[in-house]
Amino acid sequence: MDICYRFLILTISQIYLILQIVFENIYYNSWLIFEMKFIIFLGLTNLVCGINLSETFRNSAFGYHARVGIPLAERIQRDENNYFNSRIVGGVPAVAGQYPFKAGLIGDIIGFDGVSVCGGSLIHPSKVATAAHCWNDGENQAWRFTVVLGSSLLFSGGTRLASSVVVAHPDWNPNSVQNDVAVIYLTYEVETSSIITPIALPSGPELFENFKGEAAIAIGFGITSNDNGISSNQFLSHVRLTVISNNICNLVFPFILQASNICTSGFGFIGTCGGDSGGPLITYRNNEPILIGIASFGSALGCEIGLPSAYSRATSYVDFFNQHLKQ
Template sequence: MRFSRVFFCLSLVLVLGSLAAAGTTHNRQKRTIGGQEFERGRWPWLALLRATIVTERLFGFLPIRHYHLYCGGVLLNRRWILTAAHCFTEDGSGGAQPGNWEARLGTVSLRSSPGEHFLNIVGQLLDDNNLRQWEIGIDRIVLHPGYNSSNLFSDDVALIRLSEPAPHSSRVQPISLPSPLVANFPRVGQMCTTKGWGCTTNGGSVVSRAREVQLPIYSPQLCSLHFAMTNSNKRLCAGYRNRNIGVCNGDSGSPLVCMSGSQYTLAGIVSFASRHRPESFPAVFTRVQAYLPWINSIVNTL
């Protein structure tokens, strides 16, 4: 009986997989602001952070109205995710409460489809983490003590702790952090990749499937002029001028990764872009290398 159930589940998985592949082929060329969709597992450290903020309760306790906040993040190890501090401060007290947030790992979907829900059940039956959908609560939010939204989001970095360890899976893996000893990482002109659920057009909403975009590291001197920015040694700029390419609303906290040697390495975290023309200016990222001592002090002690 158990063998029959497992065989039936596997058969359905194969059918759904074939249908999904057939249905998404034409979508791979859909563009964000210069980007494109990618397959699940391509960037196994990418995390979707979602907060559910209740705005109205029936009888004072039963939620009947709510809205969502979204940010990206990057998995550092099985318990910690790195993201942007402003994700938790720009929407009142609700965004600052860990219990309102959860992390989705190993996915490219903003919300699980019926097929993904089914695969999650099959993954539990077969004890196969690669089929599972992982939605894990947050039990701690740690903002950098120097964060200041009034100073162009200076020290815009935060760590969040998962309420339970992330799984062992080929689709859920931590990112490599940069070495503090490498002085020229990333170098100006180097092509790097950021990805997230940001809008596809200026003023749009988050998208249903994550997208990636390749951006060159931009001159820090020119970027500082564009944004009247100080302390550029703790920031990175990546992108173009007037190329219709860039990050957008909803990409906050998402990782910028660059090749270092033979592996992708975390270089930056999306902080902000031009408010009115994000597709026409480079984006500003928090330079992760500048925060390694702070990251290690939190991750290794809490």
């Protein structure tokens, strides 16, 4: 089954990559139609190979810490150490102030010696927005976050604050991935600067936008591919994506996707990857970034298969965030 699966997925991937050249300059709706066909074809591939579709497209947020976060933390820390040991020939990190609202999260998990990794967004000098599954993934519970601000590396540099005051959405459901948002209370208000600055939440007319078809940017400390670790050009890793409709995204995540989610296309084999959970999806208004999504879940097939990534839609949780900004 594994050989069948890998061969067919590889075949589809190669076809998809070739056709990307044909579709990349065509009107947005045209290549979205192709992406729909790809998703359907991928489903048929899984059926031919006898693979359980529910497992293939399962909720990747449930059990995140043991399956992704903790192994990835070890990997990132090891690769950062290797980077410093060879930094003369390894290049230099990106400028830390490129995304001054980006927060890295190192989580201490109850019952584990190792730590887990996630992302977040500074939305107030003393508040960070993240995914609820970074705090409690349905199987394991974090008891403390180390919040990293103003650094292009996760395990060194920047302003680092420990916090155990985390409030998940009261209706957070790890099984259905509904309401996957949380707020971290910092121990004090950080001093803002060119490398540490909160990002704005949607407001006014933006609250009624669905952002479909818009260019967006996802940012994270996570890996840049299924097989690669940290590289010299990965620091403050970001990827430009296109927001797609929930109707298309629902083909990949049936029964899981909600109106309170927002999705980006995986066209071109791009999207969020391991360790990006809780991190920001942003777009721009009047040349200023606004937070439109919090990275929530993706396909269990990995981050390079070309399928959509799903986020908690920021406009659906503005009231929740604002409630905590007032405290």
